[in-house]
Amino acid sequence: DAMVIQNPRYQVTQFGKPVTLSCSQTLNHNVMYWYQQKSSQAPKLLFHYYDKDFNNEADTPDNFQSRRPNTSFCFLDIRSPGLGDAAMYLCATSSPDGADTQYFGPGTRLTVL
Amino acid sequence: AQSVTQPDIHITVSEGASLELRCNYSYGATPYLFWYVQSPGQGLQLLLKYFSGDTLVQGIKGFEAEFKRSQSSFNLRKPSVHWSDAAEYFCAVVGSARQLTFGSGTQLTVLP
Numbered sequence: 296d297a298m299v300i301q302n303p304r305y306q307v308t309q310f311g312k313p314v315t316l317s318c319s320q321t322l323n324h325n326v327m328y329w330y331q332q333k334s335s336q337a338p339k340l341l342f343h344y345y346d347k348d349f350n351n352e353a354d355t356p357d358n359f360q361s362r363r364p365n366t367s368f369c370f371l372d373i374r375s376p377g378l379g380d381a382a383m384y385l386c387a388t389s390s391p392d393g394a395d396t397q398y399f400g401p402g403t404r405l406t407v408l
Numbered sequence: 409a410q411s412v413t414q415p416d417i418h419i420t421v422s423e424g425a426s427l428e429l430r431c432n433y434s435y436g437a438t439p440y441l442f443w444y445v446q447s448p449g450q451g452l453q454l455l456l457k458y459f460s461g462d463t464l465v466q467g468i469k470g471f472e473a474e475f476k477r478s479q480s481s482f483n484l485r486k487p488s489v490h491w492s493d494a495a496e497y498f499c500a501v502v503g504s505a506r507q508l509t510f511g512s513g514t515q516l517t518v519l520p
């Protein structure tokens with residue numbers, strides 16, 4: 296089945312230790328998104344790629360970076376995680392159906408010790 | 409800019425009862441509207457979407473939603489709730505920037 300895959304599902308890191316979260320898709324969608332979701336809140340868009348074109352949200356901290364080496368893969372790098380970065384990180388892709396329907400992966404739960 | 413309001417933070421229903429989750433949107437043009445469901449510790453699953461045409465849309469898991477332009481609403485309904493429907497439900501709209509704007513979510517509890 297075509298899908299969005301995120302690895303790992305659970306990630307524990309230490310305060311200040313860089314961490315990378317991975318997303319891959321078999322849907323061949325040209326747009327990929329990274330969201331941060333804290334407990335009992337709606338997802339918050341961090342950035343997205345339209346093909347290789349990177350689009351950063353204005354309020355995304357500089358601590359968050361992303362790479363998209365090819366259509367299928369996208370990475371979220373947190374350079375120096377703080378306690379406030381503990382959250383669920385969701386990857387999504389969107390289809391060219393005119394309404395940019397987004398399909399989400401299962402998420403990576405990040406814990407910062 | 410577009411916005412979405414889900415006025416009910418938490419709803420509790422008994423298994424087998426009917427369900428309606430409210431969603432109101434603000435957007436100047438014809439909206440693209442979505443309902444997503446999120447089980448604990450999981451990603452968001454698309455339940456249904458409205459682009460145009462028939463204002464009553466059918467989704468997965470027996471859900472439906474009705475787009476009412478005059479009320480700026482897109483309420484989600486299910487005639488008979490199952491215990492497995494307990495989850496968080498998000499209404500969302502795609503606006504001019506082609507980005508999803510989410511409501512704050514409604515947590516659904518299902519009583520046996």
